[in-house]
Amino acid sequence: MEYRKAAPLDISALIMLLVSAHQETELEVSPINSEKAISTISDVIHRGVSFVAVTDNNTIAGSIGGGTITDWWSTKPVLSDYWFYVPKEHRNSDIAMQLVKRFIEAGKEAKVSIQLGHILSGDVDRKDHLFERLGFVKAGSTFLEK
Numbered sequence: 001m002e003y004r005k006a007a008p009l010d011i012s013a014l015i016m017l018l019v020s021a022h023q024e025t026e027l028e029v030s031p032i033n034s035e036k037a038i039s040t041i042s043d044v045i046h047r048g049v050s051f052v053a054v055t056d057n058n059t060i061a062g063s064i065g066g067g068t069i070t071d072w073w074s075t076k077p078v079l080s081d082y083w084f085y086v087p088k089e090h091r092n093s094d095i096a097m098q099l100v101k102r103f104i105e106a107g108k109e110a111k112v113s114i115q116l117g118h119i120l121s122g123d124v125d126r127k128d129h130l131f132e133r134l135g136f137v138k139a140g141s142t143f144l145e146k
Contacts, residue, residue, distance in 0.1 A: 005052075006045050008045060014063055015038060015041065021085040044066065049065065049066055049106040051064050051102045053086075053098065061087065061090045061093075062085060062090055062096065062099055063084075063085060064083065064085075068110070068112060079103070079114050080116075081115075084096075091126070100116070100131075116136060
């Protein structure tokens with residue numbers, strides 16, 4: 001498995017990967033706007049932080065991407081993920097762990113803290129456990145109207 005920064009030529013594969021993530025959600029979610037999704041992924045690749053795990057046959061087997069944001073009450077920047085997804089067929093590997101570790105390292109290099117989350121996907125307990133193993137603490141919950 002190769003881990004590297006995402007590149008502009010990865011945009012199409014990342015769209016397909018993230019569409020798969022969207023289809024796995026346990027709740028009804030708003031539809032994907034392809035123009036906005038492509039623009040956001042491109043922006044993250046060019047101005048943010050994004051990594052991909054690439055298999056020997058050059059398939060993206062997972063990705064994490066995000067950017068620097070601030071909380072509404074502060075000007076202190078944090079590196080926050082916009083997406084983090086590993087397809088089911090690769091979840092018994094260390095891909096998720098390796099992607100998050102690279103994201104953490106990017107935050108350390110930028111001298112900002114990391115904020116990770118998951119809102120609409122399945123496997124919530126598994127992600128919670130991964131984040132906790134990496135030293136993160138849970139800081140709240142998200143609730144959606146039915």
